[in-house]
Amino acid sequence: MRFIIRDTPAQVGEYVANYIAKRIRNFNPTPEKKFVLGLPTGSSPIPTYKHLISLVKKGEISFKNVITFNMDEYVGLPEDHPESYHTFMFREFFSHVDIDPQNVHILNGNNPDLIGECTAYEEAIKAAGGIDLFLAGIGEDGHIAFNEPGSSLASRTRIKTLAYDTILANSRFFGGDLEKVPRMALTVGVATVLDAREIVVVVSGQRKALALSKAIEEGVNHLTTLSALQLHQHSLIVADEDATAELHVKTVKYFKSIEMVQDQVERDHAELVKRRELSGKQTGF
Numbered sequence: 001m002r003f004i005i006r007d008t009p010a011q012v013g014e015y016v017a018n019y020i021a022k023r024i025r026n027f028n029p030t031p032e033k034k035f036v037l038g039l040p041t042g043s044s045p046i047p048t049y050k051h052l053i054s055l056v057k058k059g060e061i062s063f064k065n066v067i068t069f070n071m072d073e074y075v076g077l078p079e080d081h082p083e084s085y086h087t088f089m090f091r092e093f094f095s096h097v098d099i100d101p102q103n104v105h106i107l108n109g110n111n112p113d114l115i116g117e118c119t120a121y122e123e124a125i126k127a128a129g130g131i132d133l134f135l136a137g138i139g140e141d142g143h144i145a146f147n148e149p150g151s152s153l154a155s156r157t158r159i160k161t162l163a164y165d166t167i168l169a170n171s172r173f174f175g176g177d178l179e180k181v182p183r184m185a186l187t188v189g190v191a192t193v194l195d196a197r198e199i200v201v202v203v204s205g206q207r208k209a210l211a212l213s214k215a216i217e218e219g220v221n222h223l224t225t226l227s228a229l230q231l232h233q234h235s236l237i238v239a240d241e242d243a244t245a246e247l248h249v250k251t252v253k254y255f256k257s258i259e260m261v262q263d264q265v266e267r268d269h270a271e272l273v274k275r276r277e278l279s280g281k282q283t284g285f
């Protein structure tokens with residue numbers, strides 16, 4: 001697991017957006033071979049979306065050949081409700097980039113056959129060739145998508161009852177009225193996320209600090225489903241300083257030192273490539 005720390009949520013967003021942009025560019029997606037991106041909602045990924053939008057506007061990346069799958073959606077909330085994840089995604093991201101709406105997938109929490117909806121979602125991910133990069137946020141209780149504490153780490157897309165803590169946390173989007181927060185959601189499972197070829201998680205704010213420390217410093221545990229990331233070969237967490245409040249100083253220093261060494265290695269490599277190119281030019285090769 002890689003862990004990167006930035007001072008502010010805006011810097012986290014910039015780092016993650018540049019990271020995703022680089023992945024999409026290197027993949028070089030075409031209409032025949034599209035890049036498959038998993039996406040979250042919530043306040044944490046908004047700075048990432050903002051920066052991605054600015055990269056698209058500057059012409060630095062395009063979402064024309066990108067397929068997306070969102071992590072979750074409330075059950076029973078009308079699709080055009082201001083707090084539905086459909087509305088959120090189009091308001092915060094999709095309407096501002098060049099993605100083909102046909103390539104957007106979001107679970108339908110109003111399908112009369114919710115189980116069928118979940119099975120079809122897993123099938124659609126498979127048919128798209130699997131997810132290349134799953135971007136995620138986390139809940140205060142350490143959940144990933146809506147995989148609340150106690151979710152099976154082998155879970156797949158399904159109906160989930162929300163934990164009281166999550167209803168409480170998300171009531172801020174419903175005018176603070178607990179009664180208005182849906183009690184159920186459709187969510188990709190922990191195993192659905194782990195199947196992605198790469199996972200990137202954005203974490204910001206002190207209210208996520210305890211969950212982050214449990215996920216990074218303790219063992220894999222179904223009570224903090226984010227900790228399942230420890231089982232993935234290619235995962236990255238990017239957090240702001242506030243979110244590191246509960247981590248050991250030693251942990252923070254350790255991961256900062258890794259980033260420092262990595263930067264040094266990359267600089268040395270770039271220098272070497274430049275010198276080789278130069279000497280190739282001088283010798284005519």
Ligand SMILES: N[C@@H]1[C@@H](O)[C@H](O)[C@@H](COP(=O)(O)O)O[C@@H]1O
Pocket residue numbers: 040041042043044045071072136137138139140144145146166
């Ligand atoms: N299902 C979503 C999660 O996918 C998201 O990570 C979490 C955190 O939201 P925020 O970033 O607003 O704290 O909210 C909801 O519970």
